[in-house]
Amino acid sequence: MALSRRRVLQAGAAGAAALLAGAGLASSAPYRAPRRLGDPFTLGVASGDPLPDGVVLWTRLAPDPFAPDSLGGTPRAPVTVEYEVAEDEYFRRIAVRGSALATRELAHSVHPEVRGLAPDRWYYYRFRAGSAISPVGRTRTAPVARVNRLRFAFASCQHWSSGYYTAYRHLCDEDLDFVVHLGDYIYEKEWASGRSGVAIPETLRAEATDLAGYRLRYAQYKAEPELRAAHAAFPWICTFDDHEIDNNWAGFEPGAGIDIHLLPALFRRRRAAAFQAMYEHLPLRIDQLPAGPYARMHRRYAFGDLVDLTMLDTRQYRTPLVCGDGANLVVDCPDRFAADRTILGSRQRDWLIDGLTRSPARWQVLGNQVAMAQSDYDPGPAVAVGTDSWDGYVADRDAVLAAAAARGRGNLVVLTGDRHENYVVDLRGDYRDPASPVVATEFTGTSITTGRDGADLTSRGETLLAANPDMKFFNGQRGYVRVEVDDQLWRGDYRVVPYVREPGAPVTTRAGFVVEHGVPGARAAWAPDPHAEPEAETPAREPVAGAGG
Numbered sequence: 001m002a003l004s005r006r007r008v009l010q011a012g013a014a015g016a017a018a019l020l021a022g023a024g025l026a027s028s029a030p031y032r033a034p035r036r037l038g039d040p041f042t043l044g045v046a047s048g049d050p051l052p053d054g055v056v057l058w059t060r061l062a063p064d065p066f067a068p069d070s071l072g073g074t075p076r077a078p079v080t081v082e083y084e085v086a087e088d089e090y091f092r093r094i095a096v097r098g099s100a101l102a103t104r105e106l107a108h109s110v111h112p113e114v115r116g117l118a119p120d121r122w123y124y125y126r127f128r129a130g131s132a133i134s135p136v137g138r139t140r141t142a143p144v145a146r147v148n149r150l151r152f153a154f155a156s157c158q159h160w161s162s163g164y165y166t167a168y169r170h171l172c173d174e175d176l177d178f179v180v181h182l183g184d185y186i187y188e189k190e191w192a193s194g195r196s197g198v199a200i201p202e203t204l205r206a207e208a209t210d211l212a213g214y215r216l217r218y219a220q221y222k223a224e225p226e227l228r229a230a231h232a233a234f235p236w237i238c239t240f241d242d243h244e245i246d247n248n249w250a251g252f253e254p255g256a257g258i259d260i261h262l263l264p265a266l267f268r269r270r271r272a273a274a275f276q277a278m279y280e281h282l283p284l285r286i287d288q289l290p291a292g293p294y295a296r297m298h299r300r301y302a303f304g305d306l307v308d309l310t311m312l313d314t315r316q317y318r319t320p321l322v323c324g325d326g327a328n329l330v331v332d333c334p335d336r337f338a339a340d341r342t343i344l345g346s347r348q349r350d351w352l353i354d355g356l357t358r359s360p361a362r363w364q365v366l367g368n369q370v371a372m373a374q375s376d377y378d379p380g381p382a383v384a385v386g387t388d389s390w391d392g393y394v395a396d397r398d399a400v401l402a403a404a405a406a407r408g409r410g411n412l413v414v415l416t417g418d419r420h421e422n423y424v425v426d427l428r429g430d431y432r433d434p435a436s437p438v439v440a441t442e443f444t445g446t447s448i449t450t451g452r453d454g455a456d457l458t459s460r461g462e463t464l465l466a467a468n469p470d471m472k473f474f475n476g477q478r479g480y481v482r483v484e485v486d487d488q489l490w491r492g493d494y495r496v497v498p499y500v501r502e503p504g505a506p507v508t509t510r511a512g513f514v515v516e517h518g519v520p521g522a523r524a525a526w527a528p529d530p531h532a533e534p535e536a537e538t539p540a541r542e543p544v545a546g547a548g549g
């Protein structure tokens with residue numbers, strides 16, 4: 001994979017050499033691991049961004065991930081990390097061997113980009129540093145040409161102190177090709193614990209604002225065995241939302257955090273630190289390596305002729321919030337309709353629309369952070385919305401949905417996180433015109449933990465269902481969404497757990513909704529009466545080391 005001249009210049013000669021070696025894109029002299037390194041793989045292994053001929057692998061050497069210097073207990077010297085990719089879990093048929101250089105500049109993380117693999121098949125991988133061997137991970141390459149079926153799950157919002165990551169244990173048991181994470185992988189601060197009998201560590205009580213603070217958050221989250229197991233079981237495609245940096249941040253405007261009144265230059269420094277920590281802890285390619293306070297996270301993945309998945313960035317290029325800080329509802333806010341307001345930025349918007357127009361894939365799927373559908377919280381004649389979502393950037397929403405309508409296939413599906421609730425909503429081309437046709441469907445997934453246990457139908461849910469006739473479903477519990485798609489049908493199943501305050505919760509399918517090829521809008525495939533006897537529950541198993549099943 002080529003590294004752009006601009007990125008090399010931004011990194012400088014020494015930095016670029018370290019980046020290339022850390023991505024496995026350039027050779028370097030071997031650097032031995034210290035003899036007394038201990039277990040350097042405490043944060044697990046991961047893979048991501050699948051292509052037909054390869055994936056990116058990830059690990060970080062961190063024998064003491066909570067070390068005060070934020071370097072994970074690894075000496076400052078570089079360490080050569082070897083990796084193997086095999087066709088079998090016993091590593092008898094090796095497909096690729098290589099090495100990457102772990103340096104302190106990136107907290108001894110490595111992101112080797114493996115190529116030369118066969119499309120649409122499972123592989124197993126592992127790392128070695130000195131005499132230490134990592135847990136085994138499992139990954140899958142993307143298919144090419146004709147694809148009959150694709151299965152994946154999407155998740156978001158995993159606030160550590162809100163509860164246990166039991167949903168990820170169940171996700172490991174699913175039959176999936178990959179996982180999409182829509183953001184809020186970490187939170188910049190913790191608040192009152194939702195974990196029964198667990199106090200928030202003193203080191204996590206302060207809000208993260210610098211590189212050391214963000215590294216500590218990722219270490220805390222990735223210390224959870226269920227999250228490590230889910231990463232080891234499937235390749236992940238990740239993006240960010242707001243809490244990876246600051247609540248409700250917009251472009252270079254800070255959000256509702258402690259630096260709301262600071263100078264923009266200081267927020268740029270904070271954004272750069274947060275982006276670097278994100279790259280150090282996720283399976284991201286070198287194209288996603290930050291350059292200071294900038295990181296290109298919008299990208300597109302093709303899964304044969306069946307699905308094009310476009311990952312959006314609705315934070316970095318947006319214009320500032322209007323009519324408040326996005327946390328409160330507004331009724332009278334004409335500024336949100338202004339033509340020059342953008343949630344994507346002009347370049348990303350044009351890139352997205354061009355992709356929707358040109359793609360030959362049967363289904364167009366958007367990995368999106370904040371709600372695209374109009375979310376009215378007033379069942380009466382007024383329209384009360386929040387402005388942190390696409391409701392605050394109506395011109396961009398109209399442009400994207402117009403492009404979907406012009407495509408004429410009715411096969412645009414939007415995947416959304418952020419809300420900590422499950423929704424299914426039909427998307428209309430123009431919400432100011434009640435007769436505007438449905439052009440797409442939005443599947444909003446709940447949180448893994450954020451919001452604590454939640455409930456099936458809350459008062460907020462009743463309000464949303466009453467005020468939004470295009471909303472087909474609401475649920476306020478925790479979990480993830482499982483998707484199966486073929487050339488005729490898209491199906492999303494809402495998998496929920498009844499509680500997160502204790503570990504070991506079972507999982508059930510709360511509802512399933514389908515979209516038919518060429519027919520915009522969703523219909524219920526299965527949505528049980530919430531007062532009826534529940535379906536048989538799948539109990540949680542103890543997390544295991546290595547790949548999930």
